[in-house]
Amino acid sequence: GENVEQHPSTLSVQEGDSAVIKCTYSDSASNYFPWYKQELGKGPQLIIDIRSNVGEKKDQRIAVTLNKTAKHFSLHITETQPEDSAVYFCAASNQAGTALIFGKGTTLSVSS
Amino acid sequence: SQTIHQWPATLVQPVGSPLSLECTVEGTSNPNLYWYRQAAGRGLQLLFYSVGIGQISSEVPQNLSASRPQDRQFILSSKKLLLSDSGFYLCAWSPLAGVDTGELFFGEGSRLTVL
Numbered sequence: 001g002e003n004v005e006q007h008p009s010t011l012s013v014q015e016g017d018s019a020v021i022k023c024t025y026s027d028s029a030s031n032y033f034p035w036y037k038q039e040l041g042k043g044p045q046l047i048i049d050i051r052s053n054v055g056e057k058k059d060q061r062i063a064v065t066l067n068k069t070a071k072h073f074s075l076h077i078t079e080t081q082p083e084d085s086a087v088y089f090c091a092a093s094n095q096a097g098t099a100l101i102f103g104k105g106t107t108l109s110v111s112s
Numbered sequence: 113s114q115t116i117h118q119w120p121a122t123l124v125q126p127v128g129s130p131l132s133l134e135c136t137v138e139g140t141s142n143p144n145l146y147w148y149r150q151a152a153g154r155g156l157q158l159l160f161y162s163v164g165i166g167q168i169s170s171e172v173p174q175n176l177s178a179s180r181p182q183d184r185q186f187i188l189s190s191k192k193l194l195l196s197d198s199g200f201y202l203c204a205w206s207p208l209a210g211v212d213t214g215e216l217f218f219g220e221g222s223r224l225t226v227l
Contacts, residue, residue: 001171006155034215043202043218044156089156091216098144098163099171100216104155 002027002094006103013080015112023090023103024072032093033066033073034100037086044089048075080110114139118203118219125226131176131190133222135203138184143205145186146216147178151199162186163208198226 003026031052036044050057050064066073091100118135147159158171160178203219
């Protein structure tokens with residue numbers, strides 16, 4: 001089945017810097033790659049997603065890139081702010097498109 | 113609009129006791145339903161998913177089970193809890209056509225501590 005690896009597990013940046021989180025997946029049949037943000041004590045919420053027919057997608061300070069040949073995708077956050085501090089999860093759809101397989105998460109800390 | 117409810121929010125149970133976590137979705141029909149567990153250092157682990165009433169797919173062998181007695185109700189159960197069952201359990205739903213047609217919507221989670 002699908003396996004998703006996520007790095008780094010923790011990331012600390014200064015306010016205004018950029019943050020990059022990287023993920024790899026194993027199943028070449030995966031075609032949907034979302035990113036979720038989880039604040040303390042809450043359920044994860046979708047922040048951006050990308051499908052296999054697109055190489056890059058941007059939404060204000062957040063961007064995601066996908067390399068299907070290499071089976072990896074990345075989240076880029078520019079001009080980080082303290083409110084960006086949270087746990088971020090990448091995910092990939094399973095072959096049937098019926099479930100999401102998540103990475104282990106990255107704890108991002110943005111200090112002012 | 114659609115909403116997802118999950119309860120109880122917190123639960124402390126002794127080893128060997130039974131478990132029942134309940135999740136309901138409002139404002140949609142025929143959703144895909146999911147149970148995930150979040151344990152320290154292990155991220156979000158998919159436990160069960162269901163594409164319809166009575167249809168349950170298990171992703172990880174364990175002493176937990178899931179049931180879907182109604183279209184918008186998903187229940188996670190155990191007959192005898194283990195210490196390793198402690199964690200943060202998240203219910204989620206997505207449109208019937210599959211997760212790749214839209215986002216996965218999570219509940220607020222149930223924190224289970226087994227002592």
